[in-house]
Amino acid sequence: MKHLIDPTDLTRKETDEIIALALDIIANREKYRDCLKYHKLATLFYEPSTRTRLSFTAAMMELGGNVLGFSDAKNSSVSKGETVADTVRVVDKFADIIATRHSLEGAPYVASRFSRVPIINAGDGSHAHPTQTLTDLLTITRELGGIDGITIGFCGDLKFGRTVHSLIKALGGYKDIKVILIAPDELRLPDYIKHDVCDRQGINYREVKTIEEVIGELDVLYMTRVQKERFLDEEEFARVKDSFVLDPAKLEGAKKKMAILHPLPRVNEITQEVDQDPRAAYFRQVENGKFVRMALIYSLIKWKDDPTHAMPEHEEYFTDVTLHCHNSKCISTHEDVKPLFHHTDEGLVRCVYCDAIVSK
Ligand code: NCD
Numbered sequence: 001m002k003h004l005i006d007p008t009d010l011t012r013k014e015t016d017e018i019i020a021l022a023l024d025i026i027a028n029r030e031k032y033r034d035c036l037k038y039h040k041l042a043t044l045f046y047e048p049s050t051r052t053r054l055s056f057t058a059a060m061m062e063l064g065g066n067v068l069g070f071s072d073a074k075n076s077s078v079s080k081g082e083t084v085a086d087t088v089r090v091v092d093k094f095a096d097i098i099a100t101r102h103s104l105e106g107a108p109y110v111a112s113r114f115s116r117v118p119i120i121n122a123g124d125g126s127h128a129h130p131t132q133t134l135t136d137l138l139t140i141t142r143e144l145g146g147i148d149g150i151t152i153g154f155c156g157d158l159k160f161g162r163t164v165h166s167l168i169k170a171l172g173g174y175k176d177i178k179v180i181l182i183a184p185d186e187l188r189l190p191d192y193i194k195h196d197v198c199d200r201q202g203i204n205y206r207e208v209k210t211i212e213e214v215i216g217e218l219d220v221l222y223m224t225r226v227q228k229e230r231f232l233d234e235e236e237f238a239r240v241k242d243s244f245v246l247d248p249a250k251l252e253g254a255k256k257k258m259a260i261l262h263p264l265p266r267v268n269e270i271t272q273e274v275d276q277d278p279r280a281a282y283f284r285q286v287e288n289g290k291f292v293r294m295a296l297i298y299s300l301i302k303w304k305d306d307p308t309h310a311m312p313e314h315e316e317y318f319t320d321v322t323l324h325c326h327n328s329k330c331i332s333t334h335e336d337v338k339p340l341f342h343h344t345d346e347g348l349v350r351c352v353y354c355d356a357i358v359s360k
Pocket of ligand 1: 052163264
């Protein structure tokens, strides 16, 4: 069975298949209208969401299926203290596939270890957001004709922005990608993405301080919101919240065919004047999200009993009772889950659930 917890759970071939299916769905909407009739998607959203949850709902409905679930953990047994593992072992009796969002990192991974139906991670803390990644890949494909060889600038909150982390991971599967990181010091990309992802997969990256100095090089400008809810320190948030604002003046010198992406919601990091620019792709990106989720739901249900679509094996994962994850946002520090770790290339140890560095 295949779950989608991290973008690397999909091989490049599977990702290509899902993107190709999404393009076919766009071209032949009628053909897919009833293909998941009598199937049910459960959406377990423990963290606020508008577009992701509605996008999953609309996707399932357009495939002829039904949707059940909750959009607020307060309305579920979680408020009585139920664990993620137990909730999923209940819900998998009612649904053919589950999409879940959680503020604790690693929660969807825990769900996948207990579920007998495919689990889709719809965002876990600052960690990962693989369905936004598929949305982004489809959008880049439609806007620019392909992904290999692009130069992409990520701007804003690269520290807490899970959409950025996941997209960079996925770009490791493409050829000749150049990544330019545009962020204030406080919001720089976490080291594990730079070292374990970029260095390891040969993604060429560099860090700069302004949009203006690189705008002419970019094929894609990926803007992000500063993630207020993830800051532990309010003063730090106040210092960085207005770091980067994209306006028409900053776009001077940009390529004519550049695409401006944003996972949304936007706060103030793109002015409304930019919306009129033909390169502003973020509302088209929202619709691509629905098409790619249709393709994903359909594929995961179809692949469920196909051994050629299994999860990657991770023989390198190990347990060690003397090690503890100290990330307060990790599921392993909140629920009784089996501690799991892996070694990095530099000989450090990371928590499998949240990727934080672990110590004794
Ligand atoms: C993003 C998310 O939830 O991480 N939004 C989304 O899924 N469309 C980005 C954000 O919240 O800033």
